[in-house]
Amino acid sequence: MSNAAISAKGLIVNKGKQCILNQLDFIVKPGTVTGLIGPSGSGKTTLMRSIIGVQKYKGELQVLGKAAGHKGLRRSIGYVTQSPAVYLDLTVEQNLRYFATLVRSDKMDVKHVIDTVHLTNQRKQIVGSLSGGQMARVSLAVALLGRPELLVLDEPTVGLDPVLRNELWDLFTELAAQGRTLLISSHVMDEAARCENLLLLRDGKLLWRDSQKKLLAATKKREVGDAFITMIHAAERAEKMKVGKQ
Amino acid sequence: MYHVHATVGTMLRILRQLSHDHRTVAMIFLVPIILLSLLRWMFDENLMVFNLLAPALLGVFPFVIMFIITSVTTLRERTGGTMERLMAMPIGRLDLVLGYMLAFGLLAVVQAVLASAVLLWGLGLEIEGPAWFLVTMAVSDALLGTALGIFVSAFARTEFQAIQFMPALILPQFLLGGLILPLDRMPAALEITAYFLPLTYAIHALQTVVSNVDITGEAWRDLFVVLGFAVAAIVFGALTLRRRTR
Numbered sequence: 001m002s003n004a005a006i007s008a009k010g011l012i013v014n015k016g017k018q019c020i021l022n023q024l025d026f027i028v029k030p031g032t033v034t035g036l037i038g039p040s041g042s043g044k045t046t047l048m049r050s051i052i053g054v055q056k057y058k059g060e061l062q063v064l065g066k067a068a069g070h071k072g073l074r075r076s077i078g079y080v081t082q083s084p085a086v087y088l089d090l091t092v093e094q095n096l097r098y099f100a101t102l103v104r105s106d107k108m109d110v111k112h113v114i115d116t117v118h119l120t121n122q123r124k125q126i127v128g129s130l131s132g133g134q135m136a137r138v139s140l141a142v143a144l145l146g147r148p149e150l151l152v153l154d155e156p157t158v159g160l161d162p163v164l165r166n167e168l169w170d171l172f173t174e175l176a177a178q179g180r181t182l183l184i185s186s187h188v189m190d191e192a193a194r195c196e197n198l199l200l201l202r203d204g205k206l207l208w209r210d211s212q213k214k215l216l217a218a219t220k221k222r223e224v225g226d227a228f229i230t231m232i233h234a235a236e237r238a239e240k241m242k243v244g245k246q
Numbered sequence: 247m248y249h250v251h252a253t254v255g256t257m258l259r260i261l262r263q264l265s266h267d268h269r270t271v272a273m274i275f276l277v278p279i280i281l282l283s284l285l286r287w288m289f290d291e292n293l294m295v296f297n298l299l300a301p302a303l304l305g306v307f308p309f310v311i312m313f314i315i316t317s318v319t320t321l322r323e324r325t326g327g328t329m330e331r332l333m334a335m336p337i338g339r340l341d342l343v344l345g346y347m348l349a350f351g352l353l354a355v356v357q358a359v360l361a362s363a364v365l366l367w368g369l370g371l372e373i374e375g376p377a378w379f380l381v382t383m384a385v386s387d388a389l390l391g392t393a394l395g396i397f398v399s400a401f402a403r404t405e406f407q408a409i410q411f412m413p414a415l416i417l418p419q420f421l422l423g424g425l426i427l428p429l430d431r432m433p434a435a436l437e438i439t440a441y442f443l444p445l446t447y448a449i450h451a452l453q454t455v456v457s458n459v460d461i462t463g464e465a466w467r468d469l470f471v472v473l474g475f476a477v478a479a480i481v482f483g484a485l486t487l488r489r490r491t492r
Contacts, residue, residue, distance in 0.1 A: 015492065049491075052334045056490050069490060074336045085327030089263045098262075101255035102335050126266065142331070 005030040005150055005181035006051060010059035013046050019204055020046045021057070026199055026209040028183055033176045035195030036185040037228065043204045044185040045082060048152050051183070052079045064149060075103060078143030080153045084135040085142075088128035092119055092138050095127060096145065103146035113141040116171065118164070132159040140168070151175065153184045157191065169194050189225035200228060207231045252337040256345025260319075261352070274315065274353055278307040278361040286369040300371050301380065301452040302425045308358050308388035309445065310416055316350050316395030317408045324399065333489045340484040346396055347389075347480055354388030375455035379465065383455070386472045387448045393479035400486035419445035424453075444475040 006028040013021040020043045028034045036044050049055035053069035061068040064076055086095045096110045114123050117137040122130060127138055140156050153172075157165045169191065172182050176196075186192060198215060200208035208215055208231055212224060219227040264271055282300060289296035323329045332342060362381040365371045373380060398415065402408040422432070422440040429437050429446070440446045451468035455461070 049330075054330055054333050054490050056492050074334060077334065079331060079334050081327050081330060083327055085331040087259070087263060087328060088326075089266050090259070094259070094262050098255055098259040099331075099335070102252055102332075102337050104251065104336075 003030070004028060004062070005032075005064060006183065007062045008060065011047075011050065011061050012058040013043070013050060013055060013204075014058075015046075021050070022204040023059070024206055026206060028181060029197065030181050031176055031179045032197055033172055033182045033184065033195050034197040034199060035192045036183055036199045036201060037187065037189075037192045038185075038201035040187065042201045044201055045154055047201065048079075048154050048183070048185060052077050052152050075146065076149045078145070078148035078151045080136075080139050080143045080151075080156050082154045082158070084127075084139035086127055086135065086138050088135075089126065091124050091126055092130075092141075093123045095138060096141060099142045100145050105146040109145060109147075113144040116144060117141045118167070133161065133164065136160065137164075147180075149180055151180060151182045151184075153182065155185055155187070157186070157188070165191075189223070189228070192224045192228075198224070200231060202232060202235060205235075207235055249338055249341050252341040253344045253348065256337070256342055257348040257352075260346060260349035264349075264353070270315070271353075274311060274357055275360055277311060278304075278357060279364050281307055282361060282365055282369060296369075297372060297456060298453070299425070300365060300369070301373065301456050302423075302449045304358075304361055304365055304380070304384050305387040305448040305452045306420060306423075306425075306445070308354060308361060308384060309391035309448065310412065311357070312350060312354050312388045312391035313395040313416060314409065314412050316346065316392045317399045317402065317411060318405055319350075320346060320396050320399035321402055321405055321408045325404075329487075333487070339487040339489065340480075342487065343396055343480055343484040347392060350392040350395075351389050354392055355385050358384035358388045373456045374459045375457075375461060375465075379455050379461050379469075380452065383448065383451050383469060383472075386469060386476070387445075390444055390448070390472050390476040390479070393476040393483065397479040397483040397486065400483065416445075419443045422446065423449040425449050444472055447471040 004027040008024050008026050011021055011024040012019070024047070036047065038044050046055060050057045050061060051063055051068055053073060057068070063073055066073055090098070092114065093110065096114060100106070100110050114120055117140055119134065119137055119141065122134060127135060130138070136156065136159060140153070143151060143153065157168055160168065172184065173194070176182055184195065192198060193212070195212060197211050198208055199206060215224070215227050216222065219230040221227040221230060282303065285300055285303060286296055359381055362377070362384050366377055366380070398411045399408055402411065422436055422443060423445045424440065429440055432440070447468040451465045454465045458465070
């Protein structure tokens with residue numbers, strides 16, 4: 001058992017002729033919140049799908065000590081997709097009961113996760129009749145069922161109001177404090193500021209894979225957003241130099 | 247062993263989804279009955295023709311309706327993101343397909359029993375053979391429609407495509423099945439083709455039970471061929487579910 005929750009070595013994903021993830025090397029430490037940040041189309045979702053085991057990849061990708069996609073991992077990973085992957089024609093409670101059956105958790109757990117995402121009053125409502133933010137929270141509640149060791153959350157706070165978003169980030173921090181590992185993608189910079197570690201992805205390549213503190217120190221910036229822009233500009237300059245030499 | 251749990255859980259979840267959609271359930275049960283009643287009315291002056299057509303159509307209507315409903319529902323699961331979530335969770339591919347099969351199979355049984363009962367006692371269909379075989383055959387056809395619907399949904403990317411599999415795959419079987427023109431009066435190539443299509447056997451069995459007091463060996467063969475096609479469609483349906491995408 002290595003001391004990384006996720007570790008990648010030369011991770012490659014190609015779709016057709018396009019290279020989506022290009023030789024990624026990184027580790028995610030257990031019990032931390034790691035932010036996966038990058039412009040849209042940079043490969044964030046593909047990386048998350050590889051980790052949860054629904055995307056084929058080349059190279060090495062270890063998740064909780066097993067190769068990503070291993071059958072035994074399905075019980076240990078909670079996954080939230082970008083669009084709420086829940087049944088719109090069922091109530092909140094019915095949705096959670098179904099997924100709870102699959103991960104073999106009980107009614108208490110269902111009640112607990114509904115409370116956690118603040119949907120107690122909506123639990124008897126049909127999901128299709130909820131607001132976008134509420135739907136996103138149903139989807140998050142599903143991922144929390146069965147207390148998975150690793151949570152992979154693809155833009156879990158999209159469409160939520162600032163108060164609720166703040167509460168959820170408090171929850172994420174708390175879950176990490178309990179020893180669980182969270183990988184959260186986002187393109188909101190104040191959310192990136194709440195992550196201990198950061199992976200900055202651009203065009204399928206990692207521009208940064210270390211702690212936030214080191215990033216700010218390395219770029220001599222005070223805001224994560226500015227630090228990223230600095231990193232991206234540096235990468236663009238490097239690319240231009242390369243083209244210029246050729 | 248999570249398989250039984252997952253299968254039964256999936257069945258209950260689908261039935262719950264349908265319980266929120268009264269109109270669909272009503273249509274599943276009523277449409278075949280209305281169509282058969284219409285046929286009876288059409289041939290009010292010529293009951294000989296009604297006696298010839300009605301049993302075969304008892305096999306065709308539930309087959310077609312269950313095919314459309316299952317193919318669209320399964321496709322919705324694929325496009326709605328819930329399929330991807332399930333594939334990252336502890337549930338076998340066959341568990342999911344069997345859950346679908348059980349839920350829609352249950353509806354198919356009720357539908358076929360209702361339609362057979364109306365046909366025999368409401369519309370006065372006269373058959374020489376046993377009523378239970380007529381009902382069994384109708385149920386088997388509905389199950390076959392369910393299984394094929396799950397299977398072909400793998401080849402549709404949109405709901406428009408899924409719906410068009412009905413005219414593309416079901417109508418040719420209806421045309422060649424021996425109801426419109428007896429098999430031996432068709433061109434040789436078409437007659438041979440017809441023997442590879444499951445609906446041919448369904449129509450043959452239902453026509454046999456009208457004119458034969460005992461269940462003939464051929465009728466038993468027909469029943470097993472129809473069920474065999476259904477089992478094959480379930481297995482291939484499970485195989486075409488991709489846990490990991492390229």
